[in-house]
Amino acid sequence: MVSENEAKIMEIIAEVFEVQQDQVTKDKNFVDDFNAKSIKIIEMCATLEDEFDIEIDMEDARKNSTVGDAIDYTLGLIAASK
């Protein structure tokens, strides 16, 4: 079962990387599957910060290579901010 926050993160990823929402699965790699340029990673982080009112260290976040990594990382920050 996908949590509300997880669903929102996936929605943001689809929006930023301009892909269909059903393509956003945890195993997808930002660079290999979405052909992501590094700017898109920054845009994703800024949008996630705005949505969940969290602080993301962009240099840390860049190490997240898959959608699953980014979801776990963001959920961790949301939990810590509560």
Added chain:
Amino acid sequence: MAEKNEFIAQLKKSVYGKGVRVVFPEAEELRILEAAIIAQRENLAVPILIGNQENVSQVAREHNLDISNLSIIAPDEPSYLEKYIPLQLEQSSLREGAVRRLLKKPLFFGLMMVKAGDADAMVGGAVYETASIIMGGTMVVGMKEGVSTPSSFFLMDIPGFQGGESGKLIFADCAVLPDPTAEELSDIAIASAESAKAILGCESRVAMLSFSTKGSSLEPQAEKIVQATKIVSERRPELLVDGEFQADTAIVPAIAKKKVKGESSVAGKANVLIFPDLNSGNIAYKLVQRLANADAIGPLLQGFAKPICDLSRGATVDDIIGSIVVTAVQAIDR
């Protein structure tokens, strides 16, 4: 290191009193604070520090530094943010809240100051990773006209070398692009020609290096250099660029005379050397540095619409001052 200091001393004269506004997004870092104080005291630049006023003041107090003459701007300063947010919204598909978040980060705020013309150049990288500086620069400041790839160069000051530009050569790219395409190589060449002009104050003579000279090999690796040379000539017909050349053909007049048929304004007298890839560029600069006792100033970023400097994270205060000077020189040229 006498030559390095000597060349930096020459450049200091060029920037002295010019009032180049250099923004520092890592103001809470001691080395940056010390370098900014010296740069202002010696009239080499007008430093603008980005950071939390209280945190910066605390670092200064702890180290007995006088920052009373320095301008410190907090990255959430509303008067700036209200001006910068619309500027960034114009060039990205981000929502306003996300842009606001982004610009509150000192690196992006500093880059936006440069983009908006509130600063002339940025010096960072004492704490931030190179990738962050390059990403931020690409996203906020953008690339200079006709260049789509950021790259880097070294200024090599080679004792006893009579060629190049008074013994100096620009080497590129030795630090950023691992395996450039012909298009990317042409970007490196165009950006390097402009870097050489700004820093060495001369007309650039750009040699596109290979293991082949003017068709002596038909290997695809050499063909890529031929293509890149052609692209540079098409895009910037006024630039003096030639190749493909072996390294000795590029810098030794006697060899050039023997190997290159016809007129070339570059062969034998190149002052800018463009390497085919990062392997060759990086190996070359390190060998020249070690075997010829050359001073290697860099890597310095290039290709951005305005000067952005990425410091080595191990940079000393002296290194940072050298970088401020080299960056300010590039800002004067524009």
